[in-house]
Amino acid sequence: MPAAGPDPLTPHPVPGHPRVGFLKAFVRQANIEVGDFSYYDDPEGPEAFVERCVLHHYDFMGDRLVIGRFCAIATGVTFIMNGANHAMTGFSTYPFNIFGHGWEEGFDWATIQAGFKGDTVIGNDVWIGHEATIMPGVTVGDGAVVAAKSVVAADVPPYAIVGGNPAKVVRQRFADEVVAELLSIRWWDWEIDRITRNLDAIRGADLEALRNAA
Template sequence: MHGPHPNIKHPIPMHSRVGYLKPLVEAENIEIGDFTYYDDPDGPDRFAEKCVLHHYPFIGDKLIIGKFCAIAEGARFIMNGANHAMSGFSTYPFNIFGHGWEEGFDVSTWEQEVRGDTVIGNDVWVGMDAVIMPGVSIGSGAIVGAKSVVTHDVPAYAIVAGNAAKVVKKRFDERTIRRLLEIAWWDWPVEKITRNLNAIRGADLKMLEAAQ
């Protein structure tokens, strides 16, 4: 037994609403790890179009999602193209409409609002209708509650919820979190993961350490 192949677009037979995103998303500015899936009743094939918003290659920011992440229906990743210049009296983007309004626009006033890549770690669960704002990093093992709006970085193995999302609790104590990040089971060969599933899904740290 070795688990499903990570390049299967629809890995659950007769259940086409779930799809592994790595083989489905071809955008050059999106990176997705093995076994990360999106669940949508309309199907996962349009994930990049429906869920990754205001993402323009000329800006240079990336959406980076790790391995073994679970992304629920309606999750949205807002990218830097949504930002407006805020240093003047108005935030209205006059320049993009042209016809003379582009004259005199100082690009640096917009560039200072760019917040970098959005990075989702490994084994992250993003709940239904959650919104991830530009430049946010979410640590491995974290859980983002349904309808949360994530405006700041989320620590590894934290549970966050609300608008703006705040840490509700940590899933494990600090020593366990540190060891899990050191072990990084998601980087193991899939055959090794398969052999140690009981430890991974059963929270058996000693067994996981022994398998390291």
């Protein structure tokens, strides 16, 4: 009988490598959603992922960070959330109001809200490279790859490879018709025993085998 796969709540799923951690074991914030088996790799350990990697994320802003299943997040990846925004409706972007002592008087919250970009959404089976930065409100599609040190300021199509600052599409991983079928199959939503039985098809490049996986 084949193994059923690891427990997605295991803090350190790779024996002898405490730098790797399944994020579901560490993320407790209501405004962050993490899918099963998505992991963070950091030589200082994954325990402080939220504090080190998710910046300017304040409950009162109302935005969420959503990370799908089976994502690989490398050391130093940074998610910049909407709390980093400064008002840009006037002549100055300086946040006078946060320092108080009378500077908060007359501040209009709508000047900040005008710059909100919404939730940041990372799809399933996404690989984000070393020290990449994901800007507020970005959606990274299923199966995408973000190159190291990229700054992602716009949505990334499914199964695209992007790189640079600002990140641009370098190439699509597969032909359009293959991408469409992969998005229809959605293997990451299968039951774990089905995934385990069909690992050769999932990590291979045989679309017919993936179609017929049971």
